[in-house]
Amino acid sequence: MRAKHLAAAAAAFGLLALTGCGAADMTKQGSPYADAAGAKSVTLSVQSWVGARANAAVAQYLLEHELGYRVDTVQVDEVPAWDALSQGRVDAILEDWGHPEQEQRYVRDKKTVADGGGLGVDGHIGWWVPKYFADAHPDVLDWRNLNKYAAQLRTPESGGKGQLLDGSPSYVTHDKALVKNLNLDYQVVFAGSEAAQITQIKQFAKDRKPFLTYWYEPQWLFNEVPMVEVKLPPYTDECAAKGDKDPDSVDCAYPTSRLKKYLNAGFARKGGDAASFLKKFRWTKRDQNEVAQLMAEDRLSAEDAAERWVKRHPDVWKEWVA
């Protein structure tokens, strides 16, 4: 009897699949919360670092208040965000730090993602020490002298070596390879998330303890904990080419990269005002830091921080919505 039921169910399902509505393409399925009250809606991907949240906050505010869209934001890590963008789960990434493999796959091969132009901000990754430590020991700023300070930078997590504090595993990093290839007496310790890393840095700064950390610019934390970059062997094209082939062989600094925007290809074509607004969205490091600091340090909600910036700088955004 049960077999009969099963067969009936299978037949019904099969019929439904074949006659009912044909293929169910997952790339055409948006968020169930989108367009709920009949509004036009845009979904932005927000990455976990605060700069990316600042971009999204201002874009959201202007889309909602100037262009009449409803905006949803989803927090996703960088690589999955590309995937989501390609599937149309999100419409735009506003700050990408360079993912050559994904660009090749989605922009050039599958053509499901479209280039959205530059953000206007240059990003730079490097190793940094607090200013108070660099002032007391100026020679720490050359990587060749780092081993001299390893003992001072020891922590319970670094197992007898100096600690190089890294953040979220999702960020672009070759630190393990660098430590190995430059023969540094350091242990890479992953804080696990940027939040944890910031907490740890602030805690160190409060006690004026020395530390060495993977960090990046632009970042609002510099306003609060002044840091100075440690010089690594200079970045060269040969080194980059070597690193592309074998990531474990990298032995030079990180490049300075132009941060870019990417849109879902369908959205870029048919997204109307929202798409053209996001393509034109372009500001400076100072603008971004202003919003980021309002959010992360003054603890304003994303909306309040964006509102404050929008009131102060109409000259910057007027042309985006024109």
Added chain:
Amino acid sequence: MSTTGTTTPRSVATAPRAQEPAGRLRALLRRPAARRLLPLAAAGAVLAPLAHVLWGSEAWPDALSVSLDGPLRSAGDWIVDNRDSHWLFLYFFGYVSAGLIAAVHAVYVVLLALGWAGVTAGAALVAWRAAGVRAGVTALASFAVCGLLDMWVPTMRTLALMVVAVVASVVVGALLGLAAGLSERAFRVLRPVLDTMQALPAFAYLLPVVLVFGIGVAPAVLATVVYAAPPMARLTALGLRSTDRGVLEAVESLGATPRQRLLTARLPMAREQLLLGVNQTIMMALSMAVIASVIGADGLGDRVYQALSTVDVGAALAAGIPIVLLAVVLDRTTSGRTSRAVVPRGGTSARTRTATTWALGLAAIAALALTVPDTWPRSWTVRIARPVNQAKDWLVDHLYTGLPGIGGTADWAAHYTGWIVDPLRDTLQGLPWWAALLLVAALARAIGTWRTTATAVAALAAIGVMGRWTTAMDTLSQVLAAVAATLVLGFAVAVAVARSARTERLLRPVLDVFQTMPQFVYLIPVVALFGVGRAPAAAAAVVYALPAVIRIAGEGLRAVSPGALESSRSLGATGRQQLLQVQFPLARPALLLAVNQAVVLVLSVVIIGALVGGGGLGYEVVFGLARGDLAVGLVAGVSIACLGLMLDRVTQPTKGAHDAR
């Protein structure tokens, strides 16, 4: 997955306990547990030297590892490349995904249409009818607080996702449970699967669904269903199988067909277990719905996740409180039914009265939904983030370091890591691999069956085969240290609870709240207090696992018969003797169950602790999710599953006992 482990000759192994002092040995031998270990000891004595000669005595030998990187990477690439064109995705996963999205959308639209007044009144009405006036008032107040905290929309999104996930989990779970309850063969197949799923940390489920469905609500619902359906299935099966034989025979002799027997006798008699199953499913679904924010489930979990990225404990708490309130309301409403089950069904007049109440209530809700504006009024919100953050900063300023005499939390963290976890990790990593397997076998055999022993050993071996031995030992050391801390604290409190009913009454609501808090919320304050690393992960794990340990151990100790206590007292036993020689031994099953729960719960948080620098296997899962790297993430996820399975089998005292959570 764990079957790969059986390729090693380690399935039978032994106890290294043979060199105990002779007197104790004899005492031990009198116990059945020790006698059971003898064959193991014999087998181990033969196999261990052999293993040593063949593969050495260090960490897991490379000769016995299989790298899955290549195939997994190409599988991942294949899925990404074919996701929008292959029939499997278009005609199967596509429908699943579309169906889930449509369902969540439908529920969400209804909730929005009801508006805040309608939803609040509706929840209060349902809670009141199901579990009494107090539950109704709780529901009313809880939803009002969600609105006050400016969390109305996220709460509704989580609720919409929850409704769909819970319905799906209950249906799937009940069907599986029905099969297992009615057919012996299905039961034998399902049981180990369900047992395994019970011990898996939520984090391990995320990557596979993300890969197939991308990020978003559909994979979040699916991960939630996979996580929340097993308790329903277990309890349904348990309820059906424990039906009184006498009653069944009586029904059969009255000439009932199998279907009548099921509907009129077995299901009604399993009612209590079924309701308990629904309750547990709801609670597990809620905790998973929050964790699923990592893969793009919107709602309250996403708010917590976003707040954590700015180290905003206040905002995280503002989103965490509605989660706790939802949990309390759902828990009270669904567990309230159990006690009402004994109330005899009333006559016609009672039934009309119930119908009238419902009709009036629904009419009132409809009226509210139509008249009151849908969105929660903005002027009625309270911002708690700022004061909470100030309080947190004050605490951190005053506790972090340099407290006279006891040092600050930073010093404790350093001591915990340097004196406890590090030596433990080094010991575990330095342990010869065959010795680790033997140890696990001995522990599992001491309290379990041959089958649980084999499973535990195979699970541990599988981790080695997949090449995650060293990392897994790191995670294991964190789990063991945190479990030890949990048990010491938990048993101490449990003793106090068992002694005084007043302590119990005071602690109960606190425990309730702590047990339902999303694990995420714990992570950031512990970072502030203990820095980054393994210490904060352990602190979060201990806080998360304590309530269950206190509850189970407390109940076990309280259940010790007063007669036994009385007679020991009349024999002149001191309070301490009474505790150690009467209460603890008599409450042994409950205490073992508490250990088992502690291990499972601690593991789940230690894994999430990777987000605050815990490292180990959890870090690899986070890495895999963040980079979309199936090779790293899936292997680590499976290793976590194996570790959980091993720990569960090693601590699982008797079959079926840990259904009662």
